[in-house]
Amino acid sequence: MAIQISTPQELNNIRNNLTVDYELANDIDMSSIPNFTPIGNTKSQFTGSLDGKGYKIKNLTINTSTGYFGLFALIINASTTIKNVGIENCKIHGSNINWGGSIVGQLNGGTIENCYTTGEISGQYMIGGIVGQFINGIVKNCYSNVKVSGVTRIGGLVGYSSSTNCKIENSYSTGHVTSTGVLGGLIGEGASTVTNSFWDIKTSGVSISAGGIGKTTEEMKIQSTYTNWDFISTWGINGDYPYLQVFGVPIPPAKIGNVDVKSYVNNFFSNLEKSIKLTKQVNVSIPPIVSDSKRYTATSRIVPTYLSQLETNAIQSHRTVRSSTNIVTTFINPISAIVERKAKTYHNLLAYVSPVQANIDVLIPLNNNVVNAYTSVIYNPSMATYSENISQLDVINNPSFVEVIKVDPFVKTLI
Template structure:
């Protein structure tokens, strides 16, 4: 017989177990079984399959509400329920709901399911309970609140929404996690010029170029082409002021970076050491050009630098324009007056006027010049001065010039005038001159007066003298160096020579010198002591394996050397003991069939 039931005592059986009001049975909830919960009034029975509960429990961590939303709870403790959604107060004016989130509604008794209906399964999110999670308060023994099923269930089991209890009355917006901002690319540091080699000062105007004088040890670069036309009006017409002095040299660096300075004017005919720079030492100037420059000074005047001191390098520089020295005995150079530095790949296209030691590129050279060119017009203004050259006025004893050329016009009434060098006391090699020289004594298409050594070089062009002596196609006069024998080796001349006394296709006059492996082919005209190779040679001249073309020179005699026909001169067999492996070559299609030099461009 069945047990009797009353309103306050309901007996039910689920899986052969007796069920009472306000109880939950089968809490262990093994798979394949159901878990049943009966409300206190006995009106609601909730039966849930244990498999669903276990699945929900496995999602605890993912469905746990964020710490940012749980930490403000102050009014009520969270109530942990196994599967029902639950709503809690936050700071007295907000609520959060754990589980299926819906707005809080009053309980509608009419919607309470009958005994025969099942309450739909609820999605449950339990608070985190790991050691690192938010600590949970003690759970009071309260009746779980029953709510109607949510019309929408989040598609992602881990989604949890946070809403105000009454959205229309709340001023607080829904807070969503902020996405981290992408880091901005670091800004490149702004380069601040400080005059160092890594951050040089930038020059954009002629005034800034002039201002180099304010810091003579700094580094500078040109920022653009610069027009200095207005310097004509500076200082009541005296123009640009030379940078630095003999006592305070420029010791910094200037890199033109391929830009040019044009129309710069200097008019200081009563001042010495005049140029864009008066003096340099331990300096570097490179990669720039000055065009249409005009410089006037008194003594030691130059288009760019009056005095280059030790350890100064001038590289890849070009200067065009005019320069003039008023002193009849003053040194004037197209680019440099006095050089103790190193010049490499420097080019002069200047008109120069001066008295003593005047050169198309450099007036006085005491160090090294290489790979450089002069296309200049050089004029001597003093009949009593010396050393006027298309490339260098005087190459002194310590001076070395190599792999360079001069295509110049040299004229005046002074002495020692040459298409390449006015006078040489150092060493010149691998160079040539294609110049016209006119004057009187010691005139040569290559060198006016030689007191040292020249090798592997040649000359073309012409030499003309109205009076005087020692006019030659290569050298005007060749002399000893303080009693020491000098020499010219592996060189030739094809220049026309018209002179007066001591006239030769290669040398006009020769004393205490050695000529080795040289030849001459240019026409010779003279009045006294003229000849095919040398016009006049003293007894101390040693000539080895050297020749002249008697047909082209129109001279059957010579002060020294051997005569040959034009045909013989074009035969390799004629030139005994000549080095045709590394110094000389011969080709019927080059140099009109005469021997030419390796490493020196033919003209």
């Protein structure tokens, strides 16, 4: 089972285990690693595989003075496969050194397929857009749009191929190639077996190559140029260079131009609404019609455009300016009033106090003697007070109490 790679550090850690299979889980931006060291070296090469799954490695930067440089330094295993990987906006530079490619410095066995690269790469000898030195293996269904420069054996796709065991199939290059020595639009120098592969003569600035067929930019953007290519499941083309379907349909850059568009608008119908006032001002207004036309194209072509009639609903308000004096009759219904009347009345307030009832319980031992006694009742009169406008009755009620005092020979009771 392949190990998934989702971060720059995980991609960098492939060097710690060069024998297993890996796959990308998402696009990886390598900006956080300012100077990436190529994976593997002359003593320990990558022998696993990498499946990009249609994801991209972006902003890969390499500055080195050690030979064999690229994402991978060397691949020498026949079963190793690098596929479905896009390398975008790479900046790879070897200082006076050899064997450099954006994917691999030297390919001596194995397969690179369904891959593409963009950016720039430079070095001394055997520098290519995808492979620097090609000794053995297969490169198929790949393209490079890399600016390649060096001293000699410089190619848009491959710098140098050493034998016919180097197979290049259904691939192309559009990057600019410069060299003070030997160079080629697709392959800088060497012998290889090239099938249905092309380079753009104009964008590369090179009219020669050790393999492949040179085409104009216009021809490179026509499907009929690419004989026996699989445009059903592998490649796609849409008025531009072919693209690999595994990465999705590319969005072409927007171009600014003048497009004549005829617009048809049906008659306007207005509804008049008037509000009668003493002074009236009526305006007639039609909202502006805004037409927004956008056109995206990857090439300069004459494209006839047809626009069906536009059905427009317009709602308009009309007012008429008129200065005049109008007689206005106003009817007012009878006014119904609810009057709440509150009156304050002064009355003589009477206070009534219920008679005081007292129960007298006398618990004394009585002899069979005749007891003469009398009851004395102290009655306090009630008093009522009032304050004006405040209905309040204050009653001072003196509590009654009973005190029994044994008197010889009589009983005195106070109430």
